[in-house]
Amino acid sequence: MPLLWIVIAVLVLGTIGYVLGRRRAMASAEGDARSLHSLPNYYGLNVLLFAVVPALLVLSVWLLVQPVVIQRQVVNMIPDTAAQSAGELSLVMSDVRRVADGLDRAVELGALSREDARTIRTEFTNVRDRLASIGVALGDEVSSDVLRAAQRYRVLKTTGTIAMDAVVLLLAAIGLGYAYARTHKELRARNVVERAVLSLLILASTIAILTTVGIVLSMIIETRDFFRLYPWQQFFFGTQWIPSFEGGSELGLIPLLWGTIYITFIALVVSVPLGLFSAVYLAEYASSRLRSVAKPMIEILAGIPTIVYGLFALITVGPMLRDYFAQPLGLGTSSASVATAGIVMGIMLIPFVSSLSDDIINAVPQSLRDGSYGLGATKSETVKQVILPAALPGIVGAVLLATSRGIGETMIVVLGAGAAARLSLNPFEAMTTVTVKIVGQLTGDTDFSSPEALVAFALGLTLFAITLGLNVLALFIVRKYREEYE
The missing domain is CATH 1.10.3720.10 (MetI-like)
Structure with missing residues (x-):
């Protein structure tokens, strides 16, 4: 499922939860909003937050972690990757992703079966020729090891995406059901919503701070590698x-x-x-x-x-x-x-x-x-x-x-x-x-x-x-x- 669809699905569940939560609160008060602890909208927002926020947080973390996990498993399939620098490793992974995208396109156009795209039974030259016939060029410099890694990359990415979709939607449904079950006229919904909003504000500020820290650390790490290759005295005091x-x-x-x-x-x-x-x-x-x-x-x-x-x-x-x-x-x-x-x-x-x-x-x-x-x-x-x-x-x-x-x-x-x-x-x-x-x-x-x-x-x-x-x-x-x- 495309990422946009999964986000829309979570938001739809949240909207449904808002309507159901508001109705349940009014029903528990027998239609009299004055007997509710909070305004009716707070009960709807409480259900919406429980359905949307945990699901989207898990989705964000999953999108950040999945590429790292896949790369660690795929990179070991390419010989001598342990001795490569970060830049060379990045170029190799770019080739792997490019070939994996080519295989996906070939499966969509019918030039390769899902089995051939998923396994290594087909010879590399035959795969390259069949892809070239539909306009998907792998290039002569792509080795069979890169093709094998790309096939593995496709499998892991597809499996991870399916698992992510299932976990996110399940988490949204569980959050909706949990908040809906707790909805009652005595529930302090306003306090819950305000604490949740405060937590989101703190999270937003934390992300901004961590982004700055990440930028600085990335520059420091690469600068350290530079000064290992070039004397710092010549850099700071050189006139040429x-x-x-x-x-x-x-x-x-x-x-x-x-x-x-x-x-x-x-x-x-x-x-x-x-x-x-x-x-x-x-x-x-x-x-x-x-x-x-x-x-x-x-x-x-x-x-x-x-x-x-x-x-x-x-x-x-x-x-x-x-x-x-x-x-x-x-x-x-x-x-x-x-x-x-x-x-x-x-x-x-x-x-x-x-x-x-x-x-x-x-x-x-x-x-x-x-x-x-x-x-x-x-x-x-x-x-x-x-x-x-x-x-x-x-x-x-x-x-x-x-x-x-x-x-x-x-x-x-x-x-x-x-x-x-x-x-x-x-x-x-x-x-x-x-x-x-x-x-x-x-x-x-x-x-x-x-x-x-x-x-x-x-x-x-x-x-x-x-x-x-x-x-x-x-x-x-x-x-x-x-x-x-x-």
Whole structure:
């Protein structure tokens, strides 16, 4: 049964349980809702939760665990898999899954019987020829061991899916029957439902935390493998970035880090003044009618895809800077430059600075403004000497959050700044950032046993540490220097 069908079936059972639970509660109260402990809807929700939540939780865990269990049983059928790296093992399992999907398609089209797809009686060459006749290509590089593993993979996957469907539906039915049997007018259904909702909220937050932990651990593990193959001193303090999958690579972080900092600095030079000034104007000077139009227009910038900004940098901003500044000043002839990417990225960051600063300025109590006006200060003096100092911690936090957003940008840099890793102060030269090289090292056929591919995880972990530090610093500044008003 397809996954969507099983989910729909569980939800249908839950809906039926809701109706039955509500009716049973009303029947036990002889139709008088006032004699019920809780509102009638709570009794229906109680049955629905017992029918749906355990079944869907088991379904989620099963979907996560089943591929791991199947892989452990199948991988032992392929010779020398114990000596393979994680990357090579992943490629082998990709072949196994591809062949298994081909066998499924062949069974559906009638080119193979279920028995032939399930056993190894048919010779490998005959299987390949018969599949090729219906457009299912296995390729000459697929060995008979992979075919045997794919057949075993099909059997285990089919058996596991059937068992999962049966267990999930049975669990939903048991939960429905149990909750329905307990439904009575004296049941504290509201308390049960509220505890269940609280548990779901806790589970959701736990999943979010565990996802973050899983991301960090995956990067740490791959980074550890990288530093086993490449000295960490040369990575953190190297000034050359010359990757070569043939060996002899120089994988220095400094030129990539310099490009990241340089482009982000130019972006902040553009976004902070424009964003802050627009926030001050909208919060203190603009009429409500103008604000209702201008603020959404500024925030539209945040919804534009970054690839569109990249095209804007490539087609418009880059050639303009080259023709009007770089070439006349003798500073470069390329439209891809640090200035191009920095300016366009700064435009992208304007709504981040503007919206956050606007909300922070509006949070300053009106009593401070009235007190300043009462002492004879003008509007501009009030903004400079009262409002901005009061809102400064929040504004600094907004700038740091915008900085974190800029450091992680990729597409604008790819199209606007190029891919050259170099150390230079010339803003009209092409440079690159950490994120661009992460994409570059993992694009195409990569060997995950080589430092040239694993370096992407070291770069990712470094970038994660930098952005995490900036976010923590922003939270620290906001909390330490935040003004609390009555």
